[in-house]
Amino acid sequence: MDALIEKLKGQIIEQLNLAEVKPEDINPEAPLFGDGLGLDSIDALELIVLLEKYYGIKIQDPKDGKTIFQSVKTMAEYIKSQGKA
Amino acid sequence: MSKVYINGTGCISPQNTIDKQWFFESLAPAQEDYFNAIEPSYKEFIAPNLLRRMGRAIKMGVAAGNIALQEANVTQVDAIITGTGLGCFEDSERFLLALVNNDEQFLTPTSFIQSTHNTVGAQIGLIMKCHAYNYTYVHRGFSFESAMIDALMLFKEGKQKILIGGIEEHTPTYVQLIRKANKLQAPPHPIWASTSKGIQLSEGSTFFVLENQRTNSTLACLLDVQTLYKPKTSTDVLEKLHLFLKSHRLDISQIDVCVMGFSGDVDFDKILQELLPTIKQSSSVVAFKNACGEYHTASAFALYTASKIIKHQIIPDTLAIENKKPTEIKYTLIINQYLGINYSFTLLSNC
Numbered sequence: 545m546d547a548l549i550e551k552l553k554g555q556i557i558e559q560l561n562l563a564e565v566k567p568e569d570i571n572p573e574a575p576l577f578g579d580g581l582g583l584d585s586i587d588a589l590e591l592i593v594l595l596e597k598y599y600g601i602k603i604q605d606p607k608d609g610k611t612i613f614q615s616v617k618t619m620a621e622y623i624k625s626q627g628k629a
Numbered sequence: 630m631s632k633v634y635i636n637g638t639g640c641i642s643p644q645n646t647i648d649k650q651w652f653f654e655s656l657a658p659a660q661e662d663y664f665n666a667i668e669p670s671y672k673e674f675i676a677p678n679l680l681r682r683m684g685r686a687i688k689m690g691v692a693a694g695n696i697a698l699q700e701a702n703v704t705q706v707d708a709i710i711t712g713t714g715l716g717c718f719e720d721s722e723r724f725l726l727a728l729v730n731n732d733e734q735f736l737t738p739t740s741f742i743q744s745t746h747n748t749v750g751a752q753i754g755l756i757m758k759c760h761a762y763n764y765t766y767v768h769r770g771f772s773f774e775s776a777m778i779d780a781l782m783l784f785k786e787g788k789q790k791i792l793i794g795g796i797e798e799h800t801p802t803y804v805q806l807i808r809k810a811n812k813l814q815a816p817p818h819p820i821w822a823s824t825s826k827g828i829q830l831s832e833g834s835t836f837f838v839l840e841n842q843r844t845n846s847t848l849a850c851l852l853d854v855q856t857l858y859k860p861k862t863s864t865d866v867l868e869k870l871h872l873f874l875k876s877h878r879l880d881i882s883q884i885d886v887c888v889m890g891f892s893g894d895v896d897f898d899k900i901l902q903e904l905l906p907t908i909k910q911s912s913s914v915v916a917f918k919n920a921c922g923e924y925h926t927a928s929a930f931a932l933y934t935a936s937k938i939i940k941h942q943i944i945p946d947t948l949a950i951e952n953k954k955p956t957e958i959k960y961t962l963i964i965n966q967y968l969g970i971n972y973s974f975t976l977l978s979n980c
Contacts, residue, residue: 559737561681582678589738597735 548620548629556616559594560587572616580615588613595619599628630785633851634980637701637838639693639794640933641666642921643831649700652937653945656920662813663804664831664922675756682739683752684719686798689834690749691756694794698757701838701846707788708762709750710779712772713796714925715803716746722800749796749834762788770967773926777854777975780839794836795929804830814893820919821891821898821905821950828892831922835929837936849939849961849977851932852877857972863903866972870964873974882911885955886944888935890965891916892923897969904964905950912962913955915948928965928973935961939979 553567556576560583574580577588591613595601601623603609612622623629640646643664644657657667666689671680674692683691690711698704723740742748747765754763762783766775773795780791807813807830814827839851855873860866874880887908891898908914915938921930938944942958963975 561739563681564677586682586738586742593735593737597731 545620545624548623549616552616552620552623555594555598556591559590570616572620574615576613576615591619595623599623599626601626601628631841632843632980633781633784634840634843635837635848635851635932635936635977636840636844636846637697637699637703638836638848638933638936639696639698639700640833640835640930641668641689641693642833642835642930643667644920646933647696652941652943653920653947656947659816659829659922662808662815662827663799663829666831666833679752679756682743684717684723684743684798686713686717686719686796686834687743687749687752689798689832690794690796690836691752693834693836694753694792697792697794697836697838701840701844703790703838703840705757706759706761706790706792706838708764708780708783708791709754709759710762710764710766710776710791710793711747711750711796712766712768712774712776712794712926712929713746713749714767714769714772715797716767717744717748718798718803719800720744722802749794753792770925770971771856771973773929774854774856774973774975777851777932778856781851781854784839784841789841791839792836793839794834795926796834797924797926798832799830799924816919817893819916819950820893821889821902821916823891823893823895823898826894826896828894828897828923829918831924831927833921833924833930835926835933837932843980847980849936850980852976852978854976855974857974859970860900860972863900866900866904867907870974873976877976879960881908884912884960884962885958886935886938886961887912887914888917888931888938888961888963889914890918890927890931890963890967892918892966897966899969900972901964901966908964909951909953913944913953914950915944916950917948920948923967925967927967928963928975931963931965932975932977935963935975935977939977
């Protein structure tokens with residue numbers, strides 16, 4: 545799981561062009577939206593594409609996004625639950 | 630209509646225009662056959678969360694707009710009008726490359742959203758929380774001229790403060806393609822007497838705060854703009870110029886400084902080269918594309934140059950075509966051409 549979290553951090557930084565952020569700055573349990581990384585709705589779309597591009601996961605119900613994209617850890621757990629890790 | 634005053638400028642160009650004290654003392658040379666803009670540290674002008682999504686055109690536009698607003702001490706405007714020939718080219722390239730490389734799959738929204746031509750005006754509006762008129766002209770070599778004409782019409786309708794700007798960016802791929810088409814050459818010396826073909830491709834962003842009131846920061850007055858599409862001969866251009874000046878009860882002999890858009894390409898400059906002897910009989914003539922290079926909205930850099938000349942009442946040696954200095958600079962005329970297709974006259978005066 546730890547390896548997947550580290551991999552995800554790098555992919556998020558690249559996909560969202562977070563040039564000022566280093567992987568160690570991201571707390572895997574901190575919220576991605578709002579307080580934590582301060583991401584917004586456009587970033588949410590980028591994260592959906594990230595899951596599809598790198599892990600072949602299509603999110604069928606947009607309502608699931610709120611739970612999946614809560615933090616890096618929840619993203620990693622979802623990827624693992626889909627058997628794509 | 631009351632006069633239209635240029636009360637603030639912000640310019641990002643291949644020269645050190647980001648330094649407010651700089652006034653064409655020395656010119657940075659081209660990179661062989663093209664110019665790169667000298668970009669500032671954008672963190673001073675744009676919040677980091679916005680900056681990470683922006684391509685260079687957007688960053689240059691937002692920063693130049695910000696500088697112009699600061700100089701004019703203006704925080705809100707009645708309209709934001711931009712002009713751009715190619716728009717946000719870098720993001721367009723990025724989006725299209727992703728389309729090809731990923732076999733039309735996994736397309737991310739950011740570069741697509743940011744690639745539209747009106748993104749610069751929109752971002753400035755969002756940052757300023759300005760919900761007023763916001764328009765972008767994409768009229769090739771008339772893009773910035775169209776923005777100026779629109780602004781002048783809005784002043785006639787009673788608007789008081791308008792932000793206008795011209796933005797252009799190039800990318801390494803674009804430079805390479807234009808070079809392969811044999812459209813570029815190293816700058817000829819002097820640029821106004823070129824005998825060879827080719828321009829120096831360039832980029833930049835120049836913004837102006839226009840107001841219907843004179844202030845402490847006023848540089849010049851913008852009187853009028855006229856465009857001329859594909860004139861056949863220099864006689865055609867001269868006739869139109871006479872009519873344009875006559876509508877302001879002026880003739881060529883009353884123009885103190887003429888800012889001319891020689892691009893260094895003998896074909897595109899033919900008409901301007903033919904006009905030069907007539908113009909310089911009575912006016913001091915300066916070039917400006919030896920400083921900024923050629924791009925769709927280089928006329929915005931010309932307006933920056935002309936308004937600074939009026940403000941300082943000095944003709945920079947680096948731009949002067951001959952060493953003739955008027956005692957007072959009252960009227961300045963810009964005659965620009967883009968690829969020998971789009972011609973324009975822009976008339977300014979001191980205030």
